[in-house]
Amino acid sequence: MTVSAADRIEEQIVYGKLASLNRYAGERLQRMSRSPLIAEKRAFAAAVLTPRLELAHQVQFEPEHLYALRDSVRHAFDFFAYDIAEGDVIVTADPYGGGTKGQTLTLVVPTFAGGELVPFPAIRAQMADMGGEIPGGFNESAFELWQENMRVTPLKLYAGGKLQRDVHRFLTANSRTPDWIAADLDAMYACCLETQRSILLLLEQYGGETVERAIKGMFAYTSAEVLRGLPEAGSEYVGEADIPSREASGTIRVRARRDGGTFHFDFAGTSGQQSAPYNATPQTAKACAVIAAAANSIDELPINEGLLETFVFHFPQGCILSPDFPAATGLGSRLTGHAVAAAVTGALRTSGKPFVAVHGPGPWMTLYPPIGSSPSVVPVWIDPGFPVSADGWGPAGLSGAGRLVSAEELELRSGFRIDSRERETDERGDEGVTVRLKVLKGTWEYQLFEPDRGSIDVSEDDHGDEGASRPLRAGDVLTFRYADAEPHGGQKGTVQDGE
């Protein structure tokens, strides 16, 4: 065994430890948080970043965090440049500051050793409610971000270790679920503190240089591995796909090419931004493009800077993937992002290599007690099934690794009984998952979101009333229909030979 081989083994051990302590943060967050969005649906990501603000390791259960966590942290650091000290805790939830949608908040705990910034933890998670017009933040009629949520530009929640009570009060006062927000912020902070403690132990055990070398080594490995699965240089691959929604029209166009050690996506020609919530931030678009491009290998690879920096993007300002402030972006991840992935898959498939389709959105609903009925109106997110992916098993990759809602929890907590969840063939002969729920109690207002394939029917209740024109009540039945993704995913692609 040579010295360099031993070093490589040590680097693997160190990086493995770093990854483990980060995964542990993610596990702990699920157990400590109060909102089912985090505890059950796992709508979050946990990460460790380097002092250069590179992504050392990330564990995520939704694709949208891929770039957004790092970019939100970078935005926060840029904002507080020369004003970050030990004990500071920064929060931000800003689609125009590295984020994706307003209700997903990033909490970062800068960490210092010997007066120098060292690897530090951050968590990005979807909050139950952050004000705005509709509980939960998904607002089908929004055209500005303030109609979706309040905008949390970088804020110090703790300064020098001291809780900024007025900032905390501000955040909770602007939520219809103040107790949940407070509890989830506490959980995120506690998990980051534990990760911080573990990082400092790791640094103490192995030294900063070794840890840095281990991280860098894994960046190089990840980049090489992801490149291995991508088409070679010499051609340009062109793809396009329409936004998979009945309400929105727009086309994502992409030109992809390899250039040495990087892979480029140019979204010139993509439709302009919309006066509707279908705009996606560049962070959303980048995440969906990379998940599609790396679909064959991403489950085997660590998520780190090596993966992120392998890809280079160009978005024309003002297009639906890089809208001008203050355009609404709430449905960017759930709908427009799927078109990004479809366009990328379509383009890359023209290379002759097999690329697994990761797109295929399903319908979902947010339901809430009548607005104004209580100081705490808790929205319920219902997404009880999934469209089977184009390649035939499980949900599409962009659905992430969130869990299906537990039937027992849903019935116990909110009073919705899942009567059936079956694969069925509909009247058109399309196969897919059908889920039927019955409302057992309460009065519920709702927003429903239907992609072009898949639907939600709000059917007559036991009394024969039409359900669609009034709030839901006991006896109403909701039928979610998840159509299997099209075999070819609805995308188009062509290949153009390079010079």
Next chain:
Amino acid sequence: MANDWNKRILSQVVGGTLDSVAQEMSAVVTRTSRSPLFNEAHDYTTGIFDLHGNKSRLVAQAPGCTLHLYAVVSAVDRLVEAFRYDLHPGDVLLVNDPYYGGSHSLDWTIVTPVFHGRKPVLLPAVRSHMGDNGGPVAGGYNPRSRDIWQDGLRIPPIKLYERGEKRRDVFEMILGNNRLEHWLEGDLDAMIGACRVAEERIRTLLERYGGDQVREAIDSRIAYTERRVREEIGSWPDGTYTAETFADHDFQGRRDIRVKATVTVKGSDLHIDFTGSSPQVSGFINSPLSNTTSFAFVAVSTCCDEDIPINEGYMNPVTVTAPLGTVVNPKLPAPCGHATACVGAEIAEAVLLALAQCAPERVGVNAHKLPLAYSHGEYEDGRPWVNLNFFGYTGGAGAAYGTDGWGLYPPVMTGVILPSIEMTEYQYPCRILKHEYREDYTGPGKWRGAPGLEVKIQHLAESRTSVMMAGVRNTIRGFCGGGNGPANQVVINDGQPGAMDVPETVFDYPMPPNGIITFQRSGGGGWGSPLDRDPEAVLDDVRNGYVSVDGAFRDYGVIVREDGKGGYRLDADATEAHRSRLKESKRK
């Protein structure tokens, strides 16, 4: 005796100084702010508070938007409460939350504590109506709002500066949640600047006279105001007087919302109880207790002599109660976005109608029921604009004993001035085509309300307008036999296909470039029977175009004839005979 005189003189000097400081603050805001709401419309109030035990006291206030009168007191209290053990020289505090002592979330209060002898002693404050407050709707008036978050951003007590250092993150976040960031930054700086100027003046005052003497002088001045107000209340007969009035609707389908005031006069104490008012409503007209109290004080203050200094002494003889969960004291999270107009107007009206039973010669003028219409669009460079169409709101000033209604705004808007037409047209893509008194469009009376107006505002660029009507089903009331005002009317896109005569409310109604909004704005209520009005005054009104010849006959029983020279003359004999018949028939 000499010592007593010295104290009185010192009290005058200190009180006068603090009044001057409050007025200087006001001037600073006007001259340094960016928003036309500040520098043109003066929709703000400046004041100075002291700390008395656990409560702040209003010490001096400059003439401003009177409806802020008590809401600013309550907001300062909540700020002091939130930072009681965490106040430092250089701190700048901000609050807008209706559930932290506010009125509606568009009104923001800035306070800076001034320290003397290591203690916070005086607190200059500015309360202003901001052009936007984030949330679902540009301009902050959301008739579809069903909870406080649909009104806009909630700002509970927060520090903008800590020990003199700007909290850049908090500042940026406040700006980041506003569509008019380019105005807001300057306006916040103007409000803070005004407080800083006051801080300097107050330091000079404290250094010159010392803390104890200043406090004594303030106490003496508050006691003077209290004595004057108590003298006024004491002149009214003891008893309990009840009145009620109604808001037209809550913009979400509920109509005729009751505001009931029971006023009890006992010696020099006045208690106002709003028990019997409607339960809180879904729409955004719920009035937080501080706003309710503010409008009640506005009503009481119009019954007192105008030379009484405005300070805590005004409030000491008066107590206000309102059951929790009603439209005049809602529970979180009821929306409150429109509370400063509706049901604020009804609160003042109900109190005045009750007081009319014990102090008829002191009531009148009233708060106006204004049809709110705000428009928004984009400048050519893409920046947003929000135009509150101020010219459409003028009117509504009622009569009082001994005088016709006067001016364009009733007392509730004292200090708010009409923006200049030139600046309005410069700042927004609009033209004010018409702003004129309208014939026969006010409450008749022995003394009549100020005439109503017809206003036409043309928006040159594509725009969207939301209208919230008031004073249509339940028009502004007259007093002591005076007639009520007529109904307000607003037409959007007037004269064009797609014109909309707004019945109750319309949201974000699109208008093409050059679309016109027409307001028929009611005048105020009258005082006393129109049949007792001096016929010569009616003739004057006919000559001035305020009353038509038919109106003079119909409303006042006065017969005016053409004089054959292009003018009018009074037919005194016919008038006397006609009025006698009318009075006789009324008596029967």
